[in-house]
Amino acid sequence: MIVKSIELKNYRNYKNKKINFENELNLIIGSNGVGKTNLVEALYYCSTCKSHRVSTDKTLIYNNENYCDIRLNVEKKGNNHQLRIFLNENGKTLFINNQTISKVSEYIGFLNAILFSPDDLNLFIQTPKVRRKFVDIEIGKLSSHYTFLLNSYYKLLKDRNLYLKSDNVDKTYLKVMTMKMIDYQLLIVDQRKKFINDLLKYANTYFNLMTNDFNEIQCEYLSNFNNSSKETILNYYDKYFEKDIRFKQTILGIHKDDFLFKVDGKNITEHLSQSQKKIVLLCLKLGLINLIYQINKDYPIIILDDLFSDFDEINQEKILQYIPKGVQIFITTCVQNFKKNNDRSFNVIEISK
Numbered sequence: 001m002i003v004k005s006i007e008l009k010n011y012r013n014y015k016n017k018k019i020n021f022e023n024e025l026n027l028i029i030g031s032n033g034v035g036k037t038n039l040v041e042a043l044y045y046c047s048t049c050k051s052h053r054v055s056t057d058k059t060l061i062y063n064n065e066n067y068c069d070i071r072l073n074v075e076k077k078g079n080n081h082q083l084r085i086f087l088n089e090n091g092k093t094l095f096i097n098n099q100t101i102s103k104v105s106e107y108i109g110f111l112n113a114i115l116f117s118p119d120d121l122n123l124f125i126q127t128p129k130v131r132r133k134f135v136d137i138e139i140g141k142l143s144s145h146y147t148f149l150l151n152s153y154y155k156l157l158k159d160r161n162l163y164l165k166s167d168n169v170d171k172t173y174l175k176v177m178t179m180k181m182i183d184y185q186l187l188i189v190d191q192r193k194k195f196i197n198d199l200l201k202y203a204n205t206y207f208n209l210m211t212n213d214f215n216e217i218q219c220e221y222l223s224n225f226n227n228s229s230k231e232t233i234l235n236y237y238d239k240y241f242e243k244d245i246r247f248k249q250t251i252l253g254i255h256k257d258d259f260l261f262k263v264d265g266k267n268i269t270e271h272l273s274q275s276q277k278k279i280v281l282l283c284l285k286l287g288l289i290n291l292i293y294q295i296n297k298d299y300p301i302i303i304l305d306d307l308f309s310d311f312d313e314i315n316q317e318k319i320l321q322y323i324p325k326g327v328q329i330f331i332t333t334c335v336q337n338f339k340k341n342n343d344r345s346f347n348v349i350e351i352s353k
């Protein structure tokens with residue numbers, strides 16, 4: 001996948017801007033606050049339909065305007081396509097080749113983008129929600145069916161929680177809702193497990209190349225329902241029936257899952273230095289590139305946001321060397337003396353206020 005160009009109208013600090021991109025390496029240079037991250041955020045937004053920085057889309061609209069419009073020209077497996085997201089107070093409208101796409105799950109992943117920003121270290125530090133989001137977004141980009149399962153599950157969860165808030169909860173009716181939820185959960189757990197296994201397989205090939213301090217990145221999948229049958233899960237829900245009613249919400253379920261990343265059995269947050277954590281992260285992202293290629297037979301685009309100002313532990317050349325040739329790369333930096341990588345065609349995009 002190659003992004004040929006982007007056109008932004010009323011998006012963040014861009015009133016009206018068109019930028020052409022190079023197929024191999026794009027270096028987005030500018031001082032702090034000029035809009036480098038905004039630019040790559042727009043690319044990422046067209047991949048996941050979600051900003052990686054804010055939870056409300058409204059923030060993406062240029063101050064005091066009432067809409068924003070992002071258009072991308074992309075080349076996928078030799079064919080050209082137009083992606084577009086139009087956003088106003090009524091929400092967003094998605095287009096592929098001028099056709100409206102009503103299901104977000106069909107839009108996500110058409111452009112597959114892998115983003116690497118210093119904030120990603122939150123993956124190890126923050127709450128389980130952050131890790132679930134990482135896993136769900138990445139699987140969602142590979143499988144629209146997964147996004148469908150997840151959305152269906154969360155809709156049922158919302159209904160179940162609403163029902164638990166009513167005055168007279170009928171246990172039989174609740175059981176019918178629960179049974180449906182379990183069906184979705186079993187499929188989601190399977191996909192989450194498979195994703196983690198596959199990702200680690202690829203990530204560890206890089207990890208072995210990059211470090212001699214450790215052997216293996218691992219991930220413990222913490223789920224109420226790991227390896228459980230439908231019958232067992234239903235019994236769990238039965239046991240938690242009184243508690244669910246007391247708390248007026250569903251206590252068990254894949255919405256509480258967590259993914260505990262470890263290295264050689266050691267908790268990453270507690271045992272690894274900042275630079276070692278960054279290497280693990282980098283290996284996970286590089287692993288993702290390969291996993292995506294394996295499934296889609298097409299590379300994702302890679303965004304390295306502000307990585308090199310904060311990532312002196314591994315030098316820039318080395319990182320680029322690990323990214324397969326053929327992957328389109330976007331690097332944002334305020335470092336003027338960024339070393340050019342010789343074997344990639346190169347484009348410098350200067351952003352100024």
Ligand SMILES: Nc1ncnc2c1ncn2[C@@H]1O[C@H](COP(=O)(O)OP(=O)(O)O)[C@@H](O)[C@H]1O
Pocket residue numbers: 011012013014030031032033034035036037038039059060061062063
């Ligand atoms: N909705 C918006 N309208 C106008 N300007 C915005 C909007 N959202 C963010 N900005 C501006 O974008 C700038 C930050 O851009 P950013 O991409 O984070 O900079 P950097 O180049 O450091 O990565 C800030 O000056 C901020 O005021």
Ligand SMILES: [Mg+2]
Pocket residue numbers: 036037038306
């Ligand atoms: Mg930035």
